[in-house]
Amino acid sequence: MRQTIHKLFWVWNFDKEEKWLNEMAAKGLSLVSVGFCKYEFEDSMPGEYKVCLQLLDKMPHHPESQKYIEFLEATGAEHIGNFTRWAYFRKKSKDGEFELFSDNASRIKYLSGVISFIALITVANCIVGINNVFLAINLSSLVNYLGFINLAIGIWGTFGCIKLLRKRKRMKQEGQLFE
Amino acid sequence: MSNTALTEAVYYILLSLMQPMHGYGIMQNVEQLSNGRVKLAAGTLYGAINTLLEKGWIISLPGEKDSRKKEYQITDQGKQTLETEIIRLRELIENGSRILEVKK
Structure with missing residues (x-):
């Protein structure tokens, strides 16, 4: 079952946004699409997914961004969607930790x-x-x-x-x- | 340049690329090499690969158009950098062990 939640995060609170999305995922609501202050979730196993979001260097449809998204997908991440230059990804928790930057x-x-x-x-x-x-x-x-x-x-x-x-x-x- | 430390990520990426490997392979290899201690995140790895390509320390192997399967390999310049780094690391360890008298 899908459900939509409207919520506003100031753009500099992207950490809080990511934390909230992961709390939802931990409860069994996994993000499937994003829009302006709008998040759509579908039922999943609690804790099945981890979510990350990232401001891309270029717009999501730019070839450079596409190359990057493909690279992430090859590492087991799933590209959920975009809002302006922000891209949202999820990865199954069983496939290991999910962070985009490690140093x-x-x-x-x-x-x-x-x-x-x-x-x-x-x-x-x-x-x-x-x-x-x-x-x-x-x-x-x-x-x-x-x-x-x-x-x-x-x-x-x-x-x-x-x-x-x-x-x-x-x-x-x-x-x-x-x- | 020669006395500058490499980041842990770059060091392990270069070591991994002694044999041709694609992005995800590097992540798995680094984790295995370090007994699970170093887990490279994909964004960090992607940035590092692009910088290393620009520096000429690694090359991307021709053949695969699909960027998902694109393989990379270390160059002679990259190997040289690793050797210099190993000398630096050895100095750190020798000095540390000697002064702290850490037993081997």
Whole structure:
């Protein structure tokens, strides 16, 4: 049986999202498709699957991403679906542990990619937001007050970036001691 | 460059590729070589393979178009790197054992 759950995760909380998806899998609900704030599950044996998600370097249909997805599939992972550049995978628990990165250096490199992705959206929203808010004030046009939404996204995104930058700093400190 | 340490992942990937192997084979081989201690994750392995190809320490063997079955092998340059690394590791162990007086 399938069931859909709507849930919002801020993009920088991808760890929490993954944890939640694995808690669902542990309860016997395995992810089968993803959309905007939308997760579809099907019944499985409790703990049958482990779930991982990853921000790809390119859009999922780009040949480079396809090559990567094929590589993961060859290691026993199953590609569930994508939402924008985020790809979701699952693997049977009996086939061993499922993590996409196993050392500090590759985790830091990946996290840096995620930070750039969020920073780009944040900066774009800030620029559009500031621009439109000024226009709104000068022209007192209601439409341009939408700029406040961009600005809000920009501020919220900045908060997210700071959170991830702190996380990266902690990982780098750790990396000075351990691999 | 010659006195820089290799990561554990790169070290074991290069060792595995003394014989031709595909991605999943490398993961299994590394786990076996290290008695289950080192479990390479697929994303880390994929990144490492691409970097090693760029460096010319490994090559991808022609023949297989299907990237799932693509095999890789170490180059002379890769072997040279491994040898340099083994000398470095030996120095670490010898100094450590001598100073801590760890019995063999």
